[in-house]
Every structure is written in C-alpha cells, then in structure tokens.
Amino acid sequence: MSSVDKQLEDLKAEIEDELPPGISVSDVKYEGPELVVYTRDPKEFASNGDLIRKLASKLRKRITVRPDPDVLMDAHEARERIRSVIPEDAGVTDLDFHVDTGEVVIEAEKPGMVIGRHGSTLREITKEIGWTPEVVRTPPIESSTVSNVRNFLKQEREERRDILERVGRQIHREEMADEQWVRITTLGCCREVGRASFILSTAETRVLVDCGDKPGAEGEVPYLQVPEAAPLNSIDAVVLTHAHLDHSALIPLLFKYGYDGPIYCTEPTRDLMGLLSLDYLDVATKEGRTPPYESEMVREAIKHTVPLEYGDVTDIAPDVKLTFHNAGHILGSAVSHFHIGDGLYNVAFSGDIHYEDTRLFNGAVNDFPRVETLVLESTYGGRNDYQTDQEDSERNLLDIISETHEQGGKVVIPAFAVGRSQEIMLVLEEAMRTGKIPRMPVHLDGMIWEATAIHTTYPEYLRDDLRDRIFHEDENPFLAEEFNHIDAGEDERQEVTDGDPAIILSTSGMVTGGPIMSWLRHLGPDPDSTLVFVGYQAQGTLGRRIQNGWDEIPMNDRERGGRGNTLSLNMNVETVDGFSGHADRQGLENFVKTMNPRPEKVLCVHGDERSVQDLSSALYHDYNMRTFAPKNLETFRFK
Amino acid sequence: MSSVDKQLEDLKAEIEDELPPGISVSDVKYEGPELVVYTRDPKEFASNGDLIRKLASKLRKRITVRPDPDVLMDAHEARERIRSVIPEDAGVTDLDFHVDTGEVVIEAEKPGMVIGRHGSTLREITKEIGWTPEVVRTPPIESSTVSNVRNFLKQEREERRDILERVGRQIHREEMADEQWVRITTLGCCREVGRASFILSTAETRVLVDCGDKPGAEGEVPYLQVPEAAPLNSIDAVVLTHAHLDHSALIPLLFKYGYDGPIYCTEPTRDLMGLLSLDYLDVATKEGRTPPYESEMVREAIKHTVPLEYGDVTDIAPDVKLTFHNAGHILGSAVSHFHIGDGLYNVAFSGDIHYEDTRLFNGAVNDFPRVETLVLESTYGGRNDYQTDQEDSERNLLDIISETHEQGGKVVIPAFAVGRSQEIMLVLEEAMRTGKIPRMPVHLDGMIWEATAIHTTYPEYLRDDLRDRIFHEDENPFLAEEFNHIDAGEDERQEVTDGDPAIILSTSGMVTGGPIMSWLRHLGPDPDSTLVFVGYQAQGTLGRRIQNGWDEIPMNDRERGGRGNTLSLNMNVETVDGFSGHADRQGLENFVKTMNPRPEKVLCVHGDERSVQDLSSALYHDYNMRTFAPKNLETFRFK
C-alpha cells in the first residue's frame, strides 16, 4: 500500500471516530488540496450543524462532502426541490447536475441568497436532496470569457478530476528529502520589467512562481532551460500572482514543454489569463510572429488550474503551504505567501501591488503571521518615482473632460483593458452621477467591455464598498447607462465621431495597435478633441512619442491597403498620472515599513536597474534590512 | 553526417593541405581533448622537424600522430631498434607495445634521456621504427600505487580509448545554446572547511569542480542532489584541483550515480586520488561505517581521468578551456583557470594554495592573462591567522630534535601522508647532511612511504631546485639512507622503541587512528621522548586534546581485545606551526594583491564562517574588489 493510501485509510478511520452514529463514510479521496469525503448519509451530514468545519479544523484539511452515487436523488426531482428552497429573488439562471460526483452547480444572479446566512440555505438544499450544491455567479454583464471557461471546465470535468486526484496524491506524498533548505532562483524580471519568473525550492519541492513575457522584447523569455527548472514535469506547482502578460503569458508554454501539474491562482486570474493569453496569441499572429504555443495550450492551462480564494491556507506540497492575499493591483491579483516546513521559513512574493486603496480595490495586504523574506516588485522604486495623489489626478482629468466638452470635442483615453479602464469608468460614473461633469456617453472599445464583464462576475475581489454597492444596492456602477460597448466596428466609430461630445476609452493602452489607431484617424485631426494618457507609456511606443510631441503620425493602415501615409495630429494631448496600478516609491516603502514583523531580507525585482538599486539601498538604509537587487539566474539560499 | 564528423573531415582536408607531398593522412579522430592523426608515413612525419608543432598551432588543437596499423613495424624488431637508439644510461625498465594504436610506452629511470634535447631522441625513434613513443618515469622508489594505476590503465586501454573518443566528440560538439551566461553554484565548502564542490555553468556546459568529503562530519557531503547537478550524466566534465579527500573523496561516487564523463586533473593527482580514496574506504570500514561506494568506483574514476600538465590550455567543452597552474599546496595541486566563450569570461578556482615557496614546491601561480572572478580558499583567512616563518619553525623543530636526542629520547611527529611529511623529510635530510642535527634514523610509518614514492615519480611537479637535484645530480634527498620504511609492523616498532635515538614520522596527522596510536603506546610513557605537532589539529581530534594538555589517553585497542584502558602520557608535547600547506592570511592577501590584472570579484570559500567573512571584508576594503562569502547552495551569475 502506498503511503498516500495508508494516509487516506487513517484519515477515514479518524473521520469515522468523529462522526455521530448513523453517519457513514464510504470513501475518502484527495482532489488537489482538498479531502473529499463520500458518504451514504449526505442529508444527515448537512443536518449536523458545522460538522464539516469541525472535521476540517481537527484534521487540518480542506474538506468537501459528497454523496455516494448510490444514494443520489433523481436529478429531476432534485431540481424541483432546489427551486422550492431557493428564494425567487436569487435569480437562478442555471442548474447543472453531475451524477459522477453528486454535485449540482447553481448559477445565480445573487449567489448570496443561494448560500444564505452562514451557509444555511446551502445546508437546507443538501438536507432536502442529498446533492452537494456549488454556487457561481451569473455574470451581470454577459462575458464570453467566463462562459467559455465554465463550459470548457464542464466538458473536461472527468479529466479534470483525474488531474486533481493525481495532484492531490502528489501534494500528500511522503516527504523524502533528508536535507533542509529554502532557495529562490531568479528566472526573469531581475533588473528589468517583464518575464517575471522564479523558482522557490526546498530539498523536497520546486514551485514556479509566474512565467511572463517581456513586452517589446518577445525573444526574452524566462530562463526555463536552466537545470533548476528541468525537467519541467518535476516541478510540483505553478503559482500565478496575477493575469498580466508579463507574469502569465508563458504559463501555457509550460504544458507544451511537458509540465502537467497544477496552476494555483485566483478564479478571476484564471479567466483573465484565458482572455489575455488568447489575445497574446492573436497579436503575435497579427504582427507576423510565430506564437510560442497554440491556443490548445491555453485550454490545458485552464484545465490544470486550481482556484484559491484570498486567505485560504492551502497545502501545495508536503512541505509548502500557499496563501493568497489581495494585492490591490488588478482583479484577482495576489500577494503569494509561502509557509515552508513546519515553521521552517516564510517567503512572500508581492507580485505587482498597489498599496493604497483605489476605487476598484482595497490596498495590498501586508499583514502576515511571519515573513522572513519578501520578494518585492520595484516598478516605481526609483528615487524620484513619486506619483500625484489620485484625488488630484481625478480633478485634473475631470477638468480636461469638462473643457473638451465645452468646446464640443471628444475625449479619447487609451487604456489597458484590465484594471485601469475600470478605475477610470468608476471615476467617470461618479463624476456624472454627482454632476461634476455633464452626462455624456462613454464608449468602451477593444477588450475593455469584456474585461469589465469579468470584473462584475467577481465582485468579491473588488474594494469592499464597491462590492457592497453591487451586492446590496443594485447600484452596479459598471451597468450605468452612459457606458456603451462599441460592438459594431467602424460604422459605430464613425457615428460617434459625427455625434455629440463623448468620452472614448480604447485599447491598446500604449497606442501600439488595436482600435485606438482607428480613433486617432477619426479624431486626431480635430483641434477641439483631446487625447488623454492615464497610464505609463513605455520607451519606443507610439504613445510615448505622442507624449513627446510628435504630431505627424505614420499610419501603417493595412486594412485600407495604405502604407506609409501620415496623419496630422491636431487634437490636444494631455497626460494625467496618478492612476497607476503599481505602488509608487512611497507606496512600496509603506508596504514594507508597516509590515509587522518586518522581513529580514528583501529581494527587489521587477524594475529597471536604477529602480531596483534605489529601492534596495533605501530599504537597507532606512529600515536596516538585508536587501538585494538580484540579477537573473542567481540563486539565494535562506535556510 | 554529424557536425563532429563534418568537422573532422574539414580538419583532415586542412592537414592534407599543410603537409609536404609524400605524407598521407589516413584518418583523423578526437580522443579526449586531443586530435589524433593517423598516417601511413609516420617516419616522414617525424623527419619533418617541427611539423606537428606547426600543425598544432595552425589548427589550435593538441595533436598526436600515430602510424596507420597497416604500416607498423614488427614489435620484436622495433624493440631492438629502440634499444639501439636510446642511450644505455637512460635506464629503460619496460617497453610496452600497443598494436591497436601504434604506440610504444617506454618506462625509464631517466625519461629526459629518452626524450632528448627538444624531443630529438623521440623523433629519432619514430624515424627508425614508425611507432609513436610515449615516455613515463620508472619510480625511483617503488610505488605500488603508481604501478597499480599503470597496469590497470594498460589493461583497460581499449575501453579507455572508447571513453576518450566519446569525450572528444562531446567536447567538439556543435554549440547549441542561444543564450550566454556564466554561473557558479556552490555545492559545498562555503562557510565551512570540507566537501569542496562547485558547478561552473554556461548555457552550453556544466563543469563540476571538486567533490570532497567533510572530515569529522561524514554525513555532510556535497549537495549533488540539487537540480543544478542533475542528472549527473549531463555534466560535461569534472575538474579535480588536488587529491586531498576534502576535494576528491566523493569523485568515485559520481560514477555510482551515473556520471560517465572525464575527470581532469594532473597525473600525480590521479595517483594520489587512487591512494587516498582507497584508504578512505578502508578507514570507513574500520570505523564501522558503510562506505558510500565500492573500490570498483575508484577504478572507474581512474579509467575516466584525462591527465593534464600545468600550462596546457585544453578544450573541455565547446565553450570552455581549462588550464592548470601550480598551486604550491600538495603534489599535483592546481589552480584551475577557465576561459569561457571566445573572450567572454574567465574564472579561476584557487583550490588549496600555498603562496610562498616551500622546500617541496614553488609558490602558487597567480599570473593569468585575464581573471574576472576568483574563487579563493580561505582556510587561514581570519584576521589573526598569521603563521610563523618556516625558517623560524625549522629552527624550532631542529632544536627540539637535538634536545630530545641529547637526553636519549625519540621524536614522534604525527603527519599527513601527503605533503607535510615530505616537507619535514626535506628539512631533516638537509639538517643531518649539514650537521645541524646528529645523523639518526628517520622511520616512516603508515602511508608516508608510499606517498613519498609517488612524489619521486613526478619530480616535474616539485620545486625547481629540488627537481634539478633529482634530475641532474642523482641527489634525490628522499633516497637518503636515514629514511626507513616501517614495513614489518609491531615487531619493527618494538625494535625502534628499544633502540637508539630516532625520529618517527607517522600517520594519522591528527592522531585519530593509524600507526601513530601504536607509537603513543610505545613511547607515550617515556619522559625522555617528545611528541611534536607540525600540522593543524582540528576540534574534536585526539591530537587537539593532547595539545590542550590531556595526559590520560583512552586507548580503544581493538587489536588486543582491550577496551577503555587508559594510557598515561609522560612524553613531552610540543607544537611547531609554520609548516602548513595552506597560505596564511598574509599569503592569501599577497596572492590576490600581486595578481595583474586583479579580479573584479572574489568568492571567499573553504574556511570557517569567521575566516571567510574576515577575508572577504579585508579584500573589499583594501583592494576595492567586490567580494562575497557565499553560503552553500547559492548561485552567482557573472555574465
């Protein structure tokens, strides 16, 4: 008998000991980090108050109870009964019964009403039908990404269960290593922005944290070919801090190269990764590059994803526990905390963070029981990288909008689809609602609409007052009537151009392609309109050039067969900083300063050479910690 | 056709172009780092002055010319002719003909006379017989190690040729890496003395430098299980700086774990490694530990050894050239210089060094065209680790010997078999020859005699004036009549004990076992005799305890069935420092200071925590270099 089977047998006996008489356990299995308990008495299980919670805390495992297939109530009857238990107002849009596991997935507009106070309605459902209910939110704005991912996972359910069982046995294997150490190897994003990737290793386990691309330098990918990462199938787990391509783009590539294990990330990160990596392939093809992998690999990645919620302490290897915490950067972004061994060592990877609250998100969490080493992003770590307060920035933006409106022009804002667009939407919605600017249409072009739809699917990941508005007051600001999705292409853009004052939010954020090019063609010549940059424009992008004063813009207009024709830019050009998704220098220092206890060591990464050096030396001098500005391909040992 | 075959074909064509008419090339092969040229016209090749030298410098390869087997002169006839060419005085002791390669190995007491001025006699031999002569020295003192190694290699000749051909093709393979980097990973001997082991890696190549044990902590072996070293058979080359067990003990283990490539070291290092690692297995068995490998693996290691001479620049991988330089530490010890890429980077590993000349060896070489990073031993790197001048130490030792002689006692010197024993032998020989101390027998017990025999086999590796004495004047000091090999066990020791004043040099050097225990039993109770420590006594050894004043010594005397009986130590105990094989703090600083150009970076290793920190900070402050005191399991990137 393998050690895992022995372990499961022991767990089964222990559970049986704990259960009141009359409740049986027919089987016990691992599925990923969870322990699945099959019972012939699901209804009795549900009736016994917080039995599951007690078991979980006794065994120190995440526990799911499922009915033994033999005792399942007929799905047709169960459907009726569920409908009778759940209040009408919950807005159930779909019920999906899985006979193989006895689970029923309930999609509802108001998941809270399906769950009930402290889960009471869910327990009621099980008591009625014996099936195990699982709840997901019906996207308030239809999202093709969310429905594609959900349908795909439904379809791959069986294979996924095999994967999870394999992963579960792997996580709970017997520890073999007779040495102890904790190391981090840098595979990318050191003294550079882009291609985030690290290996966190112990004598027992190897974890890959992030695997991104380097925008503008497509050949420079993480150093996956080094022995520390080889062979890829020997890596225990991949942890993805957030969906931005500089952290996620090459995750699907891992599967092409033989990785076959779990991807841990939050649920919104999974969906956004799907959206962004498919777009990444698309852009590569359009630009005439060979994409590094096929879209099939994106599906593999999604199939291998094990979603975790903020605060869940999860075993991902015999000697590694992972906990995600809100990072305040984009939807689902996570500071990733690793607890290694039995109190041996703790490492946190910041991923990308925003320390202050924004309209969209609460500020990054920096409160951990223990962290000896922090791997810290340093995008704005330079000595002069202080940003304008968002309040001032907003006033500035609204002034520009008002002036442009007065002179009858239109405001065009190039923006990244994920994060900054939604932040600006919230600013605009409030300003119009409170009369700070006149009401006018806000047109959303490119992936912004889809990204917004994903945001509204996961309100739990948004700032608490925003979430409350969405939950309790039916005041979802993203559903404001001013917002219009540009979904009819050039005709619609022409119409907007010919129409009354309006605001346009369009990708790409750095004016390197996408519908923003079309908006420039339409509105660039108009001296009454204004182009407003609200995000960082990288060296070498058209956005940066326009910021620098270019007013003759080469338009490589493939669609119209044109080549080399030039556009005269007569519209006003403004820049409003302060909307960054990254902590500025002050925010980074505050993040570290307010940690308690402070980490002993900080590795400053994810910033250009000057930024990481500046931040590293400032943290060393001001807070007396050991700080490093690693190079790629170095290994640090901590224990 | 493989790229190596293509390369060989091109080389053959190039050689044919260079050769005068009438000299043919029948085949061209790699054997290890050498290019072997087979010809039907070996005699003509030999007649053409320095044709081989010219070819070698044109092709930038090490070249060996061998006769095509078809044209070989009969061995019996060749034997006669050789005898007629070589002067009688050369003292030929063996001729060994290898029909498969057309080589004849000539073992002679005076190899110089077989070689002739600038190789003239060797060329004469080839002109006469067509065979390719190779010369080895007849050990002036019979050495079972040397003869065992030579016989073994003779017997394994065919497999060895297969290995070398495979290694040669591996070295000259096409470079596949499309990235460039140079890294060092520390697998041992960082902030500790013992288990020296490093990986030097590029995108193309991995080289393991040393693989030793940690005396007194047998469980602590180099971290070979980390991904940087896995799988072992993917490592291109193993480089051994010298034969001490803390650098070599686990080299044979590599073959047990799947390594099947070359070991680069000097010829004496190969033989000493054979001697010491077999003894290592022996000691482990005697102490009741399970040896980590069988003696068969020692033979594997010897079979895979590619011996290099000091100063030979040798390709060991497509992008790595290795050059050994005298390290002044023990026989055959080498500072190992790596030139990486085409001028990309240079790293030198000091191994263990002695910077000043000693009686046995010239001081360590520190003169390299370029070295950007130096990996430096720090055994005596501590701020107070200054040693007495050897001159003073010798006077001190001779005084003690004279006094003991006057009072009719005997001098017992525990000493390491390799290095320090021979140094002391030279001191004693001179002192008696020049009348500084009375002539008296010097008894050599344990492996000292055998180690001395190996020294006399390789006089080229000894200090130049010592070598000259051995070569030209037949004044080999190791053959002085005072030296006696204790080879008749306890009876002989009893005889010595009962006899006139004498000096005894005996292993082990730290009084942890071996014949020194027997000498303590014999002479320990004698108040007229003296025990003199001339080497470092580690914490926890009996030697250190005696130094600290213990005079009741527990004797676990298995041979006599005794247990726990105690010996009263009445003999005098003296310590004379200054005979170390390691550079002291001043020597280490001088080694670095006089390098020109100085390295940019120095990694201080092979010393206890305090020593590496002290040395690292001193070199940083005094010479303004970037210095590090790495931990085990860290990786540094240099390019």
Ligand SMILES: [Zn+2]
């Ligand atoms: Zn990001």
Ligand SMILES: [Zn+2]
């Ligand atoms: Zn990032």
Ligand SMILES: [Zn+2]
């Ligand atoms: Zn040594």
Ligand SMILES: [Zn+2]
């Ligand atoms: Zn050593």
Ligand SMILES: [Zn+2]
């Ligand atoms: Zn072999």
